[in-house]
Amino acid sequence: MLNVTKLTFDHETAPVGLDHAPVFGWQLTGDCRDIRQTMAQLQIAMTPDFAAPVFDELLPGKNSIAVQAAGFAPRALTRYYARVQIKADTAAGLQTSDWSAPGSFVTALLDPEREWRAAFISAEDADTCRESSAGTMVRGDFAVRPGIRAAYACTTALGLYNFYLNGTKVSTDEMTPGWTSYNRRLLYQTYDVTALLHPGTNRAGAMLGAGWYKGVMGLTRARNNYGDRTAFSMQLTLQYDDGTTEIVTTDASWQGTIAPVTFSEIYHGEEYDAALELPGWADAAAPDAAPAGRWHGVETVTYPAAQLYAQAAGKVSVRNRLPAQRIFTTPAGETVVDFGQNMAGRVEITVTGGPGDVAELRCFEELDADGNAYLANLRKARTIMRYKFAQLGTVTWHPQFTYMGFRYALVVQWPGTPRAENFTAYTLHTAMEPAGQFQCSEPLVNGLHHNITWGLKSNFLDVPTDCPQRDERLGWTGDAQIFSETACWLADTWTFYTKWLTDLVADQLPDGGVTDVVPNIEEHHTEGNWLMRTSPYGMSGWADAATIIPWVVYKMYGDASILRNQYASMCRWVDFMTAHTRGDLFTFMTQLGDWVALDAEPGSFFGATPTALTSQAYYALSARILALTASVLGKAADTEKYTAVYKNAKDAFIKSFFDAEGTLTAQTQTAHILALRFDLTPEKWRAKTVQRLLQLLDERGGHLVTGFLGTPYFCAALSENDCLKQAYDLLLKKDFPGWLYQVAQGATTVWEHWDGRRPDGTMWSAGMNSFNHYAYGAVGAWLYSTVLGLGQQAGTAGFAAARLAPRPGGGLNWAEGWHETPLGRYALRWEKDAVKTNVTFSVPANAEAELVLEPGAQVIATDGIAFTNGTARVGSGTYTVQYAK
Incomplete structure (x- = not known):
């Protein structure tokens, strides 16, 4: 039976307030394999009975992502209903679905x-x-x-x-x-x-x-x-x-x-x-x-x-309710409520009092080494919530126009004796449906995935903030671009990013420079902050959010409208970089480079990798993305133009940062990671660059010392260059510095610094010590794409043609997960013992996949799939294969 499900309008199921004709999308389900849509009939009406459709067209082909209703011109402030019927080729023959359940959307003012x-x-x-x-x-x-x-x-x-x-x-x-x-x-x-x-x-x-x-x-x-x-x-x-x-x-x-x-x-x-x-x-x-x-x-x-x-759509709302886990007295004699999870939101209290009585809390993230409230990392933020009684009674109250980043609440004042049942935490963030889940046999890795997810939930409150607790909470462009792919794996971020990227364009300078934070609240306030004085815009790795995020979102959702909407901005940013080159090297103001890397000089936040190298690497990356974008949009002249810009930038990188023997002049982990991951290493020197990266890793006892620009790509740079074991070893480090160190320390979100809290309980510098900073959670994309093995075939987008290539390793016995794409859900589980590996996977209707087993795999059970050298192509359906290695 063929069914049409999850009808969407601009990637939302029931938007209210569209000021334009939306793009339409839908998913298919069926009880057989190899479902491929051949035709769709789309109807739009102003009544749910569709008695008089205002649009009724047959749409040939398989497209079910971002479908245009050509000629449909909506009225302002009107509710529209839509439904779809599908014809599809399937393994059971040609099928026609019933009409989908009607979906609806409401328009806003159009002008x-x-x-x-x-x-x-x-x-x-x-x-x-x-x-x-x-x-x-x-x-x-x-x-x-x-x-x-x-x-x-x-x-x-x-x-x-x-x-x-x-x-x-x-x-x-x-x-x-x-x-x-x-x-x-x-x-x-x-x-x-x-x-x-x-x-x-x-x-x-x-x-x-x-x-x-x-x-x-x-x-x-x-x-x-x-x-x-x-x-x-x-x-x-x-x-x-x-x-x-x-x-x-x-x-x-x-x-x-x-x-x-x-x-x-x-x-x-x-x-x-x-x-x-x-x-x-x-x-x-x-x-x-x-x-x-x-x-x-x-x-x-x-x-x-x-x-x-x-x-x-994409508005902020209450998303989770967390009752207090415990209430306790600290060594300093203070009463503290523990909600068990670091988050962003507010606390609702139920309290009994009389005229003039006050209930007051102060929200915070961590306890210090002695077990007392650690407030220093809030800096100047007071993070209070205070209710004053007017009469005798019991009230339930919460703040309305603020939010805090917290796990704990310090009870400053309270009439009577506070009890755990008096406190409930409510998370606040942009409404986004979950888009992925990951689990494996290592509990600490599952804890890492949990922490990454909660980092997103805590910092996607209308804008992608760096942190939710201290007196900052700004839309840093660098943090946003670093984490964007992982965010798309975890949640349906289409509406969130399209909204924020529109603000990036609004704040982009006339010369094409992109600001460090969006919205650019610092635009008229350059006094009193060194960064705003020295480099308020144009920072590589930060400003490249203008190119990287649109491309990432396009690749994940398969809707080129985000590229069309952002294209002029993308061009302006790359042209800005080109205008600020010397000898084909991009140079502009102060650059943060590999920010807060552990190989920095003592007392410095600037990593050891030269900012000239990181700037050029991102210049090349943005130019390459822009050339690819121009090709997708059918802009042949621009494709040629920006391909040339990319080649010049890459050649300048090679000339400036490799010596004649093919050795990188900057002997840092990040330099090698970017050279490999951004494809800036000549093929003849690739093996040498990989080997040197492994040496640099060994010199640190297998630990990373990378910062903002190197860390997100470390595992991928290794696994993409046949160093899967080393990538797993890096992921699974349980001591400092490493992702699992934080989990082992009891973290429930990702920290700003690898040693935000040291094993002895002492803290990193309070001036910059957030315990809810999602940037290093960018490794989450590698969990999905490599450990689990969900990816896309080259040159495709929106998971219309997936590449399923699970790569067991690290002593893991199994891993499983899913990702919800515009076409539907991909799911995969692998489990292995000493003899064999089982892989079970599902491909949604109207999609196809290439299954690529581990090198050297000997197929035992095929489930009807034809393999050639460990590779098979399949249509939609659920399959289980078994192999030995």
């Missing part, structure tokens, strides 16, 4: 510059707002006639907001409208609010916080980085059965007041005074509890509608 009528309104006092991080509330009443058919609210804010209709919070979204380059681009959210309205008087309201917009942020710890007044904007469109439409907007008639949130900032936490609560404040049917004069008029704030952009 905000012309259509957005709502004012931005602020309840903040213009004379005091610059120094205030207190919350405010705004509200307004409006009438709804009988016979309402649909209602859509488009909402956004300068600052953070929660939106209410008739006393009900409209969505589960948190931290809206997210963090963008606000002065160039502000997202708005679209909500179907039909069910929340009723005939008669209705009330809309919003509570606002400072957030990233005006709170203290960045390396310079400046405030008011984008503006100094929070403001809310709402455009509510009411559609009636009689065909008429009414629009309700925020305007000067609305009211504003102070909120019970008396302080809220990203770094410093939130304070709440229950005495300022106004029950029913956003519900017109509730009695007005406000004292006279509490509500006052609002003022309008100017923001250009042309800079408003719709956000249909």
Whole structure:
């Protein structure tokens, strides 16, 4: 039986707020092998019965990823339904599926510059707002006639907001409208609010916080980085059965007041005074509890509608609930709550108190060597949450406009005796479906995979931050590009990356330079931070996020739209590098190079690999990626142009960093890793370069001493050059420095430094000692691609043609895992004993795979597959093979 499942629109299952016609995608399932789509019929309608489709076309071919509905022009603020029927060749013959279950998507405004009528309104006092991080509330009443058919609210804010209709919070979204380059681009959210309205008087309201917009942020710890007044904007469109439409907007008639949130900032936490609560404040049917004069008029704030952009998906929400594991008293006599997992989010408390009582926590990551709260690595971040009672009672409360990175909470104040059941942690991050899982026979490796996954969950809160706990939490481009492939293995990151890359373009400088952090909150604050003074943009390995991430996402998802959208930016970055070459070597300002490598001079963060080498390696890599991108997009002239740039960059690398005998002039692990992994080593010198890398590894007792640029590629550089044993040995090191050392130390996320906490419990320098820093978790991609053996055939994308090549080693007895691709799920398990190895794998419908067994494998059981020299080609289905070696 052939079935169509998981219908998607711009890679999301039910987006609300698309400002364009989406691309469509679907997955197939069936009860036989070798399913290959030959034709699809796509219907789009405005009713779920499809009585009058607005699009109905037969689409020949096998494509089911990013399918265009040519000629479909959606209306604004409309719900559309779509369904698909498939014809496919299968091992059982030609089959036709039933129609898929309908999926739906909702459009937003299609031209905000012309259509957005709502004012931005602020309840903040213009004379005091610059120094205030207190919350405010705004509200307004409006009438709804009988016979309402649909209602859509488009909402956004300068600052953070929660939106209410008739006393009900409209969505589960948190931290809206997210963090963008606000002065160039502000997202708005679209909500179907039909069910929340009723005939008669209705009330809309919003509570606002400072957030990233005006709170203290960045390396310079400046405030008011984008503006100094929070403001809310709402455009509510009411559609009636009689065909008429009414629009309700925020305007000067609305009211504003102070909120019970008396302080809220990203770094410093939130304070709440229950005495300022106004029950029913956003519900017109509730009695007005406000004292006279509490509500006052609002003022309008100017923001250009042309800079408003719709956000249909990828919003932040609560993703996990973790009850407290224990509560204990430290040697210093302090009460600490342990949630058992380092994370990013907030703590919800249930507490009983009376007027004036205070419940206060301070969130933190680690205990020091004595078992006391370790707060030094938070730097200036206060990370507090404080609730003040107004009357006797029991309340359940959590912050609204902040988040913390933490495993522990220090109980600073508490009425009565705190118990573990009083505390629950909730994680916050961008909504992303899990896309992969990995397990093997070594528990510490499973712990590493767990830590990598939680590093992603902790740092993918609207932007890819470096860390979630201290006074930084910035979208460092280097961390993002290093981890991007691993992130795509772990989670469905399409929407997340396309959103953030759009901000990268918005902040890209006129000369093509790419900023160190995106959004570039440091744009106007170069004083007081050495990096912002010496190299605020144009850093190799960091700025290359402009080319590397679009290419990685394209390869993982098979949708070239990300390349089309980013292409001009990619060209500008490579052209920037070309413009800043001397003798064909890229050189520009200060470069971080192999940042925080262990081969650095004492007291330095700069690794021993010359930054000239790392810069040139990334110049060549970006040029090569751009040439490949141009080829995918059919840009023949640009393909030729950037292929030449790549060849020149590679030739200059070889000329500058290899001597006449083929020895790299920089005798560091990272130099050899990049030369091999980026294909910058002449073939005649490859074996010599590999052998020297092994020697450098042996000189360190089999340990890595690499930093940000070398570490992600170390295992791959070894395994791709017939050094699988050494790659496994490196992965499985349990002492410092190594991935499993952190796991053995009790880490539940990946650390910023290999020895963030030493075996004796002492800490690395507190100034830069995050215990939740995902960059070194980039080894996760190697777990999937090599240990498990899931990969793609050369020249393909989106896993339409996989290459399954499991490589047992390291004493592991088995490994298993899966990865969800746009076509469906690939799964693989291998297990071995002293005599044989079994491999069971699944290929999704409409895909094909090449199975490549270990060199020297002697096939015992084929499951009907034809092998040639240990290699077989298969279509979709589940297979089990057995071989001896």
